[in-house]
Amino acid sequence: MPADALSSALLPAGLHDVLPSEAAHEAAAVERLLAEFAAQGYRRVDPPLVEFEENLLSGPGAAMSKQTFRLMDPHSQRMMAVRADITPQIARIATTRLKNEARPLRLCYAGQVLRVKGSQLRPERQFTQVGVELLGALAAEADAEVVLLAVQALTAIGVPHLSVDLCVPTMVSRICAGLGLGEDDIRRLRAALDRKDAAAVAAVGGPAAALLESLMSASGPADRAMQALAALPLPEGAEKDRRRLTDTLALLRAAMPGLTVTIDLVEHRGFEYQTGLSFTLFSRGAGELGQGGRYRAGAQGEERGEPATGFTLYMDTLLRAVPPSPAAGRVYVPHGTSWESARKLRADGWVTVAGLAPVADAAAEARRLQCGHWLDWPAGGDVKPVG
Amino acid sequence: MPADALSSALLPAGLHDVLPSEAAHEAAAVERLLAEFAAQGYRRVDPPLVEFEENLLSGPGAAMSKQTFRLMDPHSQRMMAVRADITPQIARIATTRLKNEARPLRLCYAGQVLRVKGSQLRPERQFTQVGVELLGALAAEADAEVVLLAVQALTAIGVPHLSVDLCVPTMVSRICAGLGLGEDDIRRLRAALDRKDAAAVAAVGGPAAALLESLMSASGPADRAMQALAALPLPEGAEKDRRRLTDTLALLRAAMPGLTVTIDLVEHRGFEYQTGLSFTLFSRGAGELGQGGRYRAGAQGEERGEPATGFTLYMDTLLRAVPPSPAAGRVYVPHGTSWESARKLRADGWVTVAGLAPVADAAAEARRLQCGHWLDWPAGGDVKPVG
Structure with a gap:
């Protein structure tokens, strides 16, 4: 075994030592991202690595249950969990410790998370999570603010060829429900849409088939997609999702006319816990850099809890897209x-x-x-x- | 229960949310410390939060075994441990992944550690550990470099009334062994010296009693202590410890004539794993800010492994000593x-x-x-x- 493989074998799979040049690169990027967040009024909070299992894995945290390591706390004799995602912790802080702070509340964070298993796309089991949360604001201005902040921060650290893909993961369900489809049919349709499988959408879609096919084929560059969407006859319930897309896109265009924006009108996968306008950040060649969107903080389900939006950046992909700054002599x-x-x-x-x-x-x-x-x-x- | 106590009860004892102003204060201080380390050629490494238990808790890491949380790794079916101290990880990296790098090797780090129990002095179970390691250098110049670097970095972040207490925790054992005392007597003497119990030292000290009492009473301001030490008839084995103290103090005086230095000639407690010149950093009023000293990296015991020195800073005490910088408007x-x-x-x-x-x-x-x-x-x- 070569020396480096031998050394690596000292560590469990998916965990690694970040060595000198890479560690400095990451630290500088994280520092700069947080400085950009701070410049727009986002204040840093640092929740602990470990919490009581029942708190960390309740509400929005429940999604990460299988990915979360547990520890017995000898002090309280209760089970603790090592965080696999920082977002639920920020929502907890906002709705408990900071519940009396003025809204909108702007918070940001950077920290390590640990996961039981890596994915094929992201084999690491520990990585740095960096992000912001904007709580207590319902307006499209809030949606636009977090998208623009992400773009601004990523541009500041030198990410090239940046683009934003907008979506409203609730829209398909609202359209289907508005046209009288049942939950089972909606689930089947979602699966077909996730596969971009037009034939299956046509077969399962019933009264929604034509509309969903139009949404699917209209997805792409933002202006074309919005033009197509504007012409479609949407059921009442989906109208507010369309309006939110229109308003947010207009705000993005006004602030950053040159920004590349695409719209996926049927996106859902990866946004199971989002309740409104959502987005994915891309760098051509490097892939997904992060994602974000609307959710409800402090309670599970769409209609309870505090309105919130925010985003999370994936430092591993991100650093591959960013040239390290020249080191001092x-x-x-x-x-x-x-x-x-x-x-x-x-x-x-x-x-x-x-x-x-x-x-x-x-x-x-x-x-x-x-x-x-x-x-x-x-x-x-x-x-x-x-x- | 008041709102804040209720919110705090959400978290296990010894773990807490760092809220906006405090989190920014800590992040800024850590950033500045690492910038000072980098300016003297110390390169950052980031070991993972979790390692295989047998690696993390071998050698110098063994001391933290009772303070360390364990996790089962479902991937390898082996036990992993959550780090309670970063120093052994840096020593591991230096002696494995970076074993072919030129010496002296200068590394620095900042990260979170987790402990099973807080102490009375330090009730937190998670805290930020920041430090440096200088590997592969035996000279007094290396000892002086890390002391000066600590002082420089702490001064840069605004720590007031800084002082350094030097010690050589091996000296008492060498004196006692040189005068023919057995291991049991040496252990009893150490306990008496830790209590600064002159009567017990006289009772147990035998042929070393007079010398140890002189060392005890000579401890204090550096110049007076060194003058007293120079006049004492030390056994051969302790001579090199005396010389190291003299040389290091001379280097500190040359670089920073105004630095407050004290010397404790019988210090041992808290330095059980140190193998030579060691030190504690104080700020009047705030207490201990950190400590450091010589050890052997990569193997247990004094005569094996690579010579190394370094220090660790305690961010909790440290932040209490440092005024936060004014926030931007x-x-x-x-x-x-x-x-x-x-x-x-x-x-x-x-x-x-x-x-x-x-x-x-x-x-x-x-x-x-x-x-x-x-x-x-x-x-x-x-x-x-x-x-």
């Missing part, structure tokens, strides 16, 4: 260099790497320690390239 | 303000808080949302204080 400062001289170099933006013992050839020692420069001390006191 | 931008206008305000350093719907009194709305200012838009487009 490393300068070797030979043994005996004064603290003050090294301090001045750092103040000028250098990373100083101190020699802990005298060496015959400082330039060679600098090279050995991966420094591009060395301080010619005590001779001239100049910084020289290792050559 | 929050400005309310009324509904309808253009994205570009808000962007310009952010570029000027403002935090913008967007109105999601029209309001009659923008100044009042700004106050309600904890903004000190509001944008008078579309009227004059000026930023005005809420008054």
Whole structure:
């Protein structure tokens, strides 16, 4: 077994050591994302890694139950769970500790989550989750704000070829219910739509078949999709979903005319817990960078709890899309260099790497320690390239 | 039960939600500490939260066994452990994944650790651990570098009244062994010294009693302690510990003449796994901020493994000693303000808080949302204080 495979085998599958350059890259990206969130009034909260199982896995957290590790708490003799998703924790904080704060409440977070199993797409069992939640606002302005914030933050860290795919995962159900379809038929239709299987939609769709096929084929670039959607005769219940899409798109266009927006009119998979306008963030070539959308905080089900929206970014995909920023230059400062001289170099933006013992050839020692420069001390006191 | 106590009861004892202002304070402090470490060539690594129990709790990690939560890994069917200390993970990375990197190897880290029980002094069961490790260097220059780096980083984040207490936890054992005392006597002496119990030291000390009493009473301000130590007739084995103290102190004095340094010549408690020069960082009034010292990485016992030194900072105590930096001004931008206008305000350093719907009194709305200012838009487009 090669050395690296041997070392990796020290760790359980799906868990890994983030080594120097990658760790700095991730830390810098997370820092910048949170700075962008903070600049729009989102305040950071840090919930704990572990909570009582019954709290962490109630309401919206229930979805992650099978993905969650449990621990016995010897103090309380109760079961605790290691978080597999931070979003339910933020909703809990908003609706308990911060329930008396003025609304809309803007919160952001970054932290580690742990999952029992990796997926085929995302084999890691531990990753960094970064996101925001905007609570207590029903307006389309709130939907637009979180989309724009995600785009702004991703652009700030250098994600290229960004696009946003909007959807309203409740719309298909509302259309089907409005046309009198039963729950079983709706479930079958959803499965067919998830597969983009037009033949099955036609076979199962009954009175909704024609409309759903139109929605399916109209999905794509936002303006074309909205034009097609505007012309369709929607049942009453789906009208507010259409209006929300229209309003949100108009707000996005006004703020960022150049943004690439697509609309999937039949999307549902991955948005099972969303209750309104939702979205996926893409970078061409790198794939999905994150997703978000409307939900109800503090209670399960659409009509209870506090209106909320937000998004989560996937740091693993995201970092593959972002070029690392150039590292500061490393300068070797030979043994005996004064603290003050090294301090001045750092103040000028250098990373100083101190020699802990005298060496015959400082330039060679600098090279050995991966420094591009060395301080010619005590001779001239100049910084020289290792050559 | 008051609302806050009720909310807190949602979480297991010793675990808590870090709320907005505190979370930003901690994040800013951690960021700055890591930037100071990076500026001296320490590169960040991020080991996982969870490892196989047998790896995490071997060698130096064994000390934390009782403080460590276990999890069954359904994938490998082996027991995993949630880290209670990051230091052994860094030593593992250095001696496996990074074993071919040039020495000295400088690494730093920041992350969460979880413990089964809080202590009386530190009731939290989860906290942020931040630190550095310097591997592969035996010289006193390495000892001085990590002390100076800790002082530099703590000063950078605004810790006031900083002092460093040096010790060499191996010295007492070497003195006693050199004077022919057995292991049982040495253990009894250690307990007496930990209690600073001069009478017991006299009673148990035998041939070492006089010397140990001198060491005990000489502990205190560094220069006085070193003067007293220099005059004492030490057995051969303890000579190198005395020399290391002398050399390190000289290097500290040369770099930072104003630094408050004390020396405890009989310190041992809390340094059971240290193998040479060690130190504790204090801020007057706030208490212990962190500690560090020499150890052997990659194997248990003094004479095997790679020489290493480093330190760990306790973010909880540390944050109590540091004033939070003033937050950026929050400005309310009324509904309808253009994205570009808000962007310009952010570029000027403002935090913008967007109105999601029209309001009659923008100044009042700004106050309600904890903004000190509001944008008078579309009227004059000026930023005005809420008054």
